[in-house]
Amino acid sequence: MKSTLILNCILLAFFLFTSFHSKAQCDCDHTINPSSNLQVLNGDDFNYQPGDTFCLMGGQYNALRLINFKGTAEAPLTFINCDGAVNIVSDQYTGMQWRESAYVRVTGTGDENEEYGIKVSETPTGRVGISVTFLSTDFEIDHTEISGTGFAGIMAKTDPECNDDRTWRENFTMYNIIVRDNYIHDTGGEGMYLGGSFGYETTSKSCDGIDDPFAHFMVGTKVYNNYIEDTGWDGLQVSLGDETTEVYNNTIYGYGTSKENNHNAGIQLGSGCTGKFYNNKVIQKPDYALEDQTGIQIINALSGLTFFNNVVAYSGEFGIWIHLRFSDASIDLDKSYNFINNTIIEPGGNSGGNYGTGIFWNTCIPNGGDCRDYIKNYFANNIIVDPGINLDNSGFWKSAEEAFIDYNAKALRETAVKVTNLFARTTASGVNNLTADIKFADPSNDNYSILEGSTAIDAGTDVSSYGVSFDFNNGARPFGSGFDIGAFEFGATNQAPIASISVDKETINSGETVSLNGTASSDPDGSIIKYAWTVKSGPSSPTIQNADQASATVTINEPGEYVISLEVTDDLDASASDEITITVESAPLSVGDALNNPSLITSIYPNPTNFGIVNLELNKESGSLIDIEVFSITGASLFRNRITYIENNTQVNLSHLIQGEGSNMVMIMIKGDNDYAVERIILK
Structure with a gap:
């Protein structure tokens, strides 16, 4: 009893000290200071606990290499800028490289005056801005600005190594890579490079004397609310992601600036990937538009893939290009590839050539293989305007309609499922009646929402069974008597989430801690970007720990009734709240061996x-x-x-x-x- 009492006193003293110390250090448990040299930091050298906060103090850094930092799913480690912005400038290294680390959040939200409080503004040829590599997993990266990199802006993958079987697919999976609210621009390579490129069925990794290893799968990948501009190669590349992959609400403006063949798509979906890709805007700038260039390029994706509510404009050749080259063994033939409610503007029209279609579908195995017209597809409710090629009176098996949705073989056209798509062309004088009837709100400023009287309104097919229940602006679909065609639903409004609180106990003794768990459900048209816990009323005003997270804690010393509120906000600023009452009773006074x-x-x-x-x-x-x-x-x-x-x-x-x-x-x-x-x- 006496030892327990002493321990409690020690913990109390420690809490009081660390509370004071943390306040003086921007709520930090540990600090990392700027340096003109590469800093190699090993978690083993820090006396840290899960849930600790590491502050990167404001200033200029050369580069950071962070090894073996591991939080937990319930208590991740946080690395955050403090006292101004962090700026990493390196002429030798990757800006920030993570190795053998897990359950980490890297966030640039440490200074209210800096939207992107962690910046990487220079790395040499072949080096990345922020890299999550070598057996690292469960990372969140947000509010960073990355530019001037010799290669990708943000990269997350572990390449298989011949002499280390830990890196092989059967032994490692990368989980829960979340990349959100970042600004990536002027990179030498991809804006983002997520997942390996060593194949799904076959691998390009060669190891003498052993089985050639494959790259790992990715589970739980989410990429959203990023602005990506002027990338040397692809704007955003994802490979080997399973059905939980979601890429949404991203803007990609200008890509393939180095005009490198095979690396010039706005979004590149690599081998073995599936999931949901929606509400993205991919706009190519005229200076970078080339023939053989795509807004969205999909190679060897898995069935069940769904693209919807995307806006793709001015791609050099194809709006969306799909080629499925691997064998039927890798495809679930019961599932389709779905392209729904996308708006595609002038594919091929900016490249100066005479080719370019809205969507190109190719399931033919290269070098004379089967074209497999039995692989399921679904093209519904898409608007496609002004493809670069015109197949009117071509004299070929392709008709004028194939300029909008094209196929590599006639058999593929015959079995394609096309429902209520809207195709239009402009004339030399500006716009014909059909395009005028679509009534885009402000196409000169890349606003392709539709106005009252548009022929797209209520003209679509019900696609709710494919998970399409909202539009590009996260307004609820359908609005009116039916689904609209294209990425936008006229008159739709954002649906508010529903907040809910659960606690481990509603009645406690004074001095005890309550675990607060918040959820936001029934928000099919958006994502939750903000949690805010507050003590609305009570005899005192205890501090809530992690008040901006879904899960928080509060310790209450003074008896009474406390009303605790949670407000959640989605990405279109719709909010909802819930509250709960905690009853605090006086704790029994135990003297014990005192x-x-x-x-x-x-x-x-x-x-x-x-x-x-x-x-x-x-x-x-x-x-x-x-x-x-x-x-x-x-x-x-x-x-x-x-x-x-x-x-x-x-x-x-x-x-x-x-x-x-x-x-x-x-x-x-x-x-x-x-x-x-x-x-x-x-x-x-």
Whole structure:
């Protein structure tokens, strides 16, 4: 008992110290300072706990290599800028490289004056801005700005190594890579490079004397709310992601600036990937548009893939290009490849050539293989305007319609499932009646939402069974009498989420901690970007830890009822809230093996008292926590509380507890760290 009491006191002292220390250090548990040299930091050299915060102090860094930092799913480690922006400038290394690390958040939200508080503004040829590599997993990267890199802006993958079977597919999976709210621009390679490029069925990795290894799969990848501009190669590349992959609400403006063959797509979907790709805007700039260039390029994706609500404009050749080259063994023939409610503008029209289609579908195995017209597809509710090629009266098996959705073989056209797509062309004088009837809101500023009277309104097919229940602006579909065609639903509004709170206990003793768990459900048209916990009412104002996270904690010392609220906000600023009441009871005062120390109480006055307030003077430092319990002469507990002792200003109100007890005396027990004292109070 005595050892437990001492331990509790030590923990209390540690809490008080670290609370003060953290406040002085931007709520940091550890700090990392700028340096003109490469810093190699190993987690083994830090005395850290899951949930700790590492502050990157503002200033210029050369490069950071971080090894073996591991939080937990419930308590990830946070690396955040503090006291200004972090700027990494390196002429030799990757800006920030992570190795053998897990459950880490890298965030540039440490300074309210900096939208992107962590910046990488230069790396040499072949080097990355931020790299999550070599057996690292479960990472979140947000509010960073990356530019001037010799290769990719953000990369997350572990390449298989011949001499290390830990890196092989059968032994490693990369989970929960979340990349959101970043600004990536002017990179030498891809804006983002997520997942390996060593194949799904076959691998390009060659190892002498052993089986050639494959790259790992990715599970739980989410990429959203990023702005990517002027990337040397592809804007965003994802490979080997399973059905949980989601890429949404990203803007890619200008890509393939180096005009490198095979590396010039806005979004590149690599081998073995599937999932949902939606509400992305991919706009090519005229200076970078080339023949043989795509807005969205898909090679050897897995079935079940769904692209919807995307806007693709001015791609050099194809709006969306799909080629499935691997064998049927890798395809679930019961699932289709789905392209729904996309708006595609002028594919091929900016390259100066005479070719380019809205969507190109190719399932033919190269070098004379089967073209497999039985692989399922679904093209529904797409708007496609002004493809670069015109197949009117071509004299070939292709008709004028194949300029909008094209196929590598006639058999593929015959089995394609096309439903309520809207095709249009402009004329030399500007726009023909059909295009005018679509009524884009402001195409000169890349606004392809539709206005009242558009022929796209209510003209689409119900595609809710494919998970399409909202539009590009996260407004609910359908609005009106049916689904609209294209990425936008006229008149639709954002749906608010529904917030919900659960706690591990609703009644606690003073000094205990409550775990708060928040969820935001029924928000099919958006994603939650903000959690905000607050104490709305109560006898005191305890601090909520992790108040901006879905899960938080609060320790409450003073008895009473506390109303705690959670507000959640989605990416279109719709919000909802929930609240819960926590009842805090006075904790029983356990003396245990504590020492009786009469000198603990210096004075209690007035004593006698007329059922009123008494003042405490104790042999304790101001700021110490003390426990108080008042007993009747029969031993019944009348009052308990835990308070902070403030010298010359600590009072106890006894009137509401002792009147009518039928006695002219009570006993008050004061408990400090490891001692206690009892004093009688005379009532008159």
